Amino acid sequence: MxxxxxxxxxxxxxxxxxxxxxxxxxxxxxxxxxxxxxxxxxxxxxxxxxxxxxxxxxxxxxxxxxxxxxxxxxxxxxxxxxxxxxxxSIPLNPGDEFEFAVYGDSRSNLSVHEKVVKTIAKKEPLFVIHTGDIVYSDNRLNDWEDFFKATEPFGSTLFLPVIGNHEKEARNYKAFFALPGNESYYSYRAGDLLFLMLNTNERFDRYSKQYKWLKSLLKSETAKFTIAVFHHPAFSYGSHGDSFFVKTILVPLFEKYGVDLVLTGHDHNYQRIEHNGITYIVTGGGGASLYGIKDLSGPTASFKGHHFVLFEYDSGYLKGICYDTNENVIDSFDLFPR
Known part of the structure; x- marks a missing residue:
């Protein structure tokens, strides 16, 4: 409480x-x-x-x-x-049943961000993941003031972010958030779930430290569900579209080593895209102005509106539910380990 x-x-x-x-x-x-x-x-x-x-x-x-x-x-x-x-608490082994929430692109609109956060808080998730673009400018403390004001209902919930393009060099991001290693990318395990929290704003080519770290982790770590989280989507039918380098460099790695779910933001809408057995989610409806979907036939599900995604883990499978800020269900789907 x-x-x-x-x-x-x-x-x-x-x-x-x-x-x-x-x-x-x-x-x-x-x-x-x-x-x-x-x-x-x-x-x-x-x-x-x-x-x-x-x-x-x-x-x-x-x-x-x-x-x-x-x-x-x-x-x-x-x-x-x-x-x-x-x-x-620090949920390392939270048991067979727990929930976590995911949202992104909260920048630029305090009142909407507040509404999204209040709706998330009603679900009482064990932890909250943010897919980046937390603030409009990392260097502006006024933007961080708005972030803290909006997230007041998260006072007893662990907050796990990744860096968006609006955080850039992320000096204040790294001051306000405690993350392991170089704080730019890291991993997190909660029971049967392994989260790979990446930074697509810095090098992730095959010769980069980040790529080598990611590949080593994928080869050495086992989990019932492996979930990658970063800002720029590999596949998107929104204004920004596909991220070419994510699609050509990271997606083959995800497919080879059995990543189950990919969570991103950047396009300010909701999209669920299925590709070669992996579910890709774009969740960028945390407060910033909304983007339309250019091709409605592309995603398996889509929504132009402010929202978040709640994931329910239950004894070996994941259920994802996209809610709008009025708690209406926009999309729901089941995931089983690949």
Missing amino acids: FFLVASGVLMALIITSPASDSVQFSWYTGESIRCELEVYNDDFSTQATESNPSKFHVHNIGELKPDSNYHYLIRCNSSDEIMIEGSF
Whole structure:
């Protein structure tokens, strides 16, 4: 449970990190203040105290145990008043039944992004994935303020993003989100699901570090479902269309090593495309202005509207459901391991 205690200061929090023993708390306050973070359960307790006031607050908490429930409290300006409290866990082995949500391209429209997030939060997913273009410009702190305002309902849900073209060099992205390795691309495992979180804004050709990392991971890791997540779609019938280099470099790798599902954004609509046994989803309806579908006969399903996709994992199979912001079902589909 997450809630905001009225205090006159807007506060909004994001928790990230697919590491098995740590998370990062990043939060925004409407004015520059000093805050204190406390994280605890019956077997663990730690505090982080700030010495300098700021609007943006970032703290890493380590020595955590996966699949254990933790509580957190945030107080500011040396006040005894609890300004934010909630609970979280790191879902490494979440069991045979759980849900996660996916959306993208939230930039440019705060009110719509807020509506999408509120609708997602009602479903209470275990974690939320963002397919990139989180903000309009990574360098503009005003855009990040809007992001934190919109995502306030995600206060107890792990947030797992990838970099879109609007994040570019991603300096603030890497400051506000804690991700392993070089933070540009990483992997995350939740039970039987392996997520490959790629960055199609930097080199992924066959001689690149990212490609070699991806190929090595695909060859060495096994999972019931392998899911690739990145921004630029291999196949799209929207305004941007297919990404030539993704299609010619990454798709053969996905087909050879049994990737089951590919999640992308970039085109501001919803599309489900089936190609050589792999399901490709374009989910770019998180808030930015919408793009039409140029060829309605191309995708298996499509929708020009703001939306998100909820995935339900149940004992060996995945069900995907696309919802609009009024919780209407736009599309649903079942996935079985390849």
